[in-house]
Amino acid sequence: MNRIDTHQHVVPPRYAEWLRDKGIEPGGVAVPDWSEDGALKFMDGHGIQTGILSLSTPGVHFGDDREARRWAREINELCADLRDRRPDRFGTFATLPLPDVDGAIEEAAYALDVLKADGIVLIASYEGRYLGDETFRPLLEFLHERDAVVFVHPGELPAPPVPGIPSFTADFLLDTTRTAISLVLSGAMERYAGIRFILAHAGGFVPYIAYRIMLTMAKEGLAPSLDVLKKFYYDIAISATAAALPSLLEVADPGHVTYGSDFPFAPPIAVDLINAQYEEYPLDPALRTAIDRGNSEALFPRLKGKP
Template sequence: MNRIDTHQHIVPPRYAEWLREKGIKPGGVDVPTWSESAALEFMDGHGIQTGILSLSTPGVYFGDVAEACRWAREINIYCADLRDRHPGRFGFFATLPMPDVDSAIEEAEYALDVLQADGIVLLANYEGRYLGDETFLPLLEFLHERGTAVFVHPGELPAEPVPGIPGFTADFLLDTTRTAISLILSGAMERCANIKFILAHAGGFVPYIAYRILLTMAREGLAPSLDVLKRFYFDIALSATPAALPSLLEVADPDHITYGSDFPFAPPIAVDAINGLYEKYPLDPALRAAIDRGNSEALFPRLKGQS
């Protein structure tokens, strides 16, 4: 039991109640029930030693910056306390009160310096603005200076949903893809090269459309190269399948792929199904060991040697 799960969510009970009161269904699904005992039971049953926890969409901002700041601080302290009560079992990506950049930088500084967060979680878009938007550059520069790991999780696509198709089915994947392209075309990947961006769900559609991205770079006057895509990290949450893995392995740096479960939004039965495909997929044993743990140890050195 030594996997490091870089895509595991936390749904604190008070936060879950808040979302339910607002009638929010993240990605078109009900807010799942979560508890630390259920998380530990899930991890023990799926070979996971450490879960790096993050808040999923919709985050904490609903038009009130002060309210978002209070919720971000409460959730970050909650995560830090959980980590400290279960040494070696949990880490966390800190939540920020985005899209207010000044407040986000303040909370990031507190989370990284005081709470010793393992990194930051950002949604792919905020109010329709993707992460390469110039308004977010001060935050990216701050995270660049810290060499921060940034987990990029999709949010609600800034478009009307298609009736009968949940957002998690395809909209989430497009949202991640859009923000990755935004980071590339804006120059943020070059200007903030010390940020370790981890793209959820194998990067959405990024591996599959890699050469379309290169054509777009050329059209925009940028030198097209797969090297920029290889600088992203990719987790394999809900994506370790015979259909998705070949594209991912063709595009990603083998040292930049991490294990992910998406629990509890992905229930154990769904994780079992994906893990079954992943465990049967013909991977070199060294690469499998790197995905399950080694690559994450390089990202989070504090976890090295704890297996």
């Protein structure tokens, strides 16, 4: 029992009720129930020592900056309290009230400096703008200066959903892919090299279309290279399968792959299915150890050596 789970969600009951009142089903999935005891029980049953908690899509902003700031502060303080009580079992990615950039910088400073959050969670796109957009430059500059770990989680595409196909099926993967390409083409990966970006779900389609991304770089006058894609970190939540791992491991830096579960949006039975494939996949033992824990210890030094 030693895994560090960099893709585990918190769903505070008040927040869950707020989403349900709005009729929101994130990714086409009903808002799941969550509790501290339930999270610990899940982790104990899946070899997870520490879960780094993050708020999933849709975040906290529904058109009212002041309301979004209040919700971000409430959730971040709740998670910090949970982490402080159980520092060996929980970590926190602080949520921000984007697309309110000024509010996001203020909350990021509070979360990192006062609450001592382990990092920040960003949704891949906000109001149709991806993270390489100039709108977010002040925030990225701030996070670069703080050498922040930034977990990038997908959201709804800025396009109508396809009837009968939940957005978590494919749209989420495209949303992550688009924002990764946006960060590459905008030069953000070089300009804000202090940020360690973790892309959810093995980077969406990024590994599979790596050479298409290189062709696009050339078209845009950039030197095509896989090196920029190796700067990203990638979690393996709902992606640790014999179909997906070969592409990921071909593209990713071996030191930049982390374990992820996607609990509670992925129920235990789904995690069991993916873990069974992951545990049977013929990985070098040292690489498996690095994915399960070592690579995350490098990102979060406070967890190094925890039992």
